[in-house]
Amino acid sequence: MDKIYSVSEFIDAANELLAFEVWIEGEVSGFNISQNKWVFFDLKDKEGAKVGCFMGAWTLREAIEDGMKIRVRGVPKLYGKTGRFSITVQEIQLVGEGALHRAFELLKAKLEKEGLFAPERKRKLPRFPARLGLITSREAAAYTDFMRILNNRWSGLEINFFHTQVQGEEAAPQLVLAINYFNKEMPNLDVLVITRGGGGLDDLAAFNSEEVARAIFASKIPTLVGIGHERDETLSDYAADVRASTPSNAAERLTPDRAEILASLEHCVHLLEQEMEMKIKNAQNRVHDAGIIFERSLGERKRRLDAAKNNMIMLINRLIDKTTTRLDFMMRALKNLNPENILDRGFSIVFKNGKIIKDAGTVAPGDILNVKLSKGRVRSKVI
Numbered sequence: 001m002d003k004i005y006s007v008s009e010f011i012d013a014a015n016e017l018l019a020f021e022v023w024i025e026g027e028v029s030g031f032n033i034s035q036n037k038w039v040f041f042d043l044k045d046k047e048g049a050k051v052g053c054f055m056g057a058w059t060l061r062e063a064i065e066d067g068m069k070i071r072v073r074g075v076p077k078l079y080g081k082t083g084r085f086s087i088t089v090q091e092i093q094l095v096g097e098g099a100l101h102r103a104f105e106l107l108k109a110k111l112e113k114e115g116l117f118a119p120e121r122k123r124k125l126p127r128f129p130a131r132l133g134l135i136t137s138r139e140a141a142a143y144t145d146f147m148r149i150l151n152n153r154w155s156g157l158e159i160n161f162f163h164t165q166v167q168g169e170e171a172a173p174q175l176v177l178a179i180n181y182f183n184k185e186m187p188n189l190d191v192l193v194i195t196r197g198g199g200g201l202d203d204l205a206a207f208n209s210e211e212v213a214r215a216i217f218a219s220k221i222p223t224l225v226g227i228g229h230e231r232d233e234t235l236s237d238y239a240a241d242v243r244a245s246t247p248s249n250a251a252e253r254l255t256p257d258r259a260e261i262l263a264s265l266e267h268c269v270h271l272l273e274q275e276m277e278m279k280i281k282n283a284q285n286r287v288h289d290a291g292i293i294f295e296r297s298l299g300e301r302k303r304r305l306d307a308a309k310n311n312m313i314m315l316i317n318r319l320i321d322k323t324t325t326r327l328d329f330m331m332r333a334l335k336n337l338n339p340e341n342i343l344d345r346g347f348s349i350v351f352k353n354g355k356i357i358k359d360a361g362t363v364a365p366g367d368i369l370n371v372k373l374s375k376g377r378v379r380s381k382v383i
Contacts, residue, residue: 011080018076024051024087025071025095028064033057043072043087052086061172061209062092063106069095100201104208108235111210116217117238123222125242129190129254131158133182133221135175137166142197142247146226149251157255160186166196171206179215191254192221194236195247198228207234216240226250343374 005013026043029050033039039057041064044050053072064070071094074087094100111117136143138161150157162181164174175194182192194216196207206212207227213235216223226244227234237243244250343349350357351370357363363382371378 008080011078011083014078018078021073021075021090022087023071023073025069026051028066028068028070031064031066039089041066043070052084053089054086055089059090060092061211062094063103063110063210064092064094064099065102065106068099068102070099071095094202094205097201100205104201104235107208107210107213108238111213111235111239116213123241125222125224125254126190128256129157131160131186131189132191132193132254133160133162133178133186133189135162135164135178135182135192135194136196136247138163140166140196142166142195142226146193146195146247146251149248150255153251153257154255160189165206167199167203167206172209172212175206175212176215179212179219183218183220187220189221192219192223193226193250193254194223194240195226195244195250196228197247198232204228204232204234207236209235212236213239224250224254226253343372346374348373 024043026045029042029044031039031041037057039053039055039060041053042050043053053074055074062070070092072087072089073091073093074089076085077088078085094103115121134143134146136146147159150159160182162178164178165171166175179192179194182189194207196204201208204227207225216225216236216239222242223240224242224244225234225236225240226247226249227237229246242253244253349372351372352363352367357369363369365382367382369380369382371380
């Protein structure tokens, strides 16, 4: 008789046979997250076949829902307590543009509700950045386009480059690693640039991943994201502080155009020259006006001084005339009072011993007197 297994032995033996990785593709049905820890769903196909799937919520990197076509990588397992057969899922890949687009919309709505895309939290880029971090693939055309436009427009920038994959399974973890590296090791960078060329939703999957969007949102360095062509939109674009439509546009938005700045400087110099010429002309006009006013003031002062001088001369002449008149009057008075002038009118002056005799009682008979006349003298004796 063949070996008889207990139930537990049978399940263990079955799981030994089932211990291999397998890829299964199908449509999601009965999607459910239990206690925010465990994810349960079924995969079914057109023939009605169905297989259960199980995974931890922390390993779910894609937003999925019922009706989406996906591909899972996992290990088949038979659970002893329930006897249920299911796939322990290790990885999920979305299949087809429809599934990718639906997952994009679901995750976008989730992150938008959390505020990762809020306009009020977005920061402006510096007008003239000096130091930047660049995250992309060195083999990508995006790197070449970005550097070419950047060097044509501006120069002298310090560019710190971090090479990453921009497509495939390793792209998202490497992008997160690069973002975190710059924030930890070079927090004083002016801008963090993340860029790659265009492609379909499958090609841009890394930039639509939740982990990359959250890393961009958490960056303390202002972020500029330029992904794909103008029509391409990714969750990384929405999470960034500034979004550029292409890698070339990212370089254009990051730096000013050297030619435009030079033209602007020339215009400013021209305006300054015009302003200086106007100020000099105004100053010259003010000096000229001040000179005229000064000359007028000097003329007025000269006229006033001349008038004062003339008035002074008139006053002096009047004083001289008045003084001359008084002197003439006094001279005439003195002349009239001169004793000798009195003698001309027939008077005489009598002297005794050289003294004028004013009183007859002062002389006695026999005294000798001298009498002065208008013309000559007479010697007489008192009788």
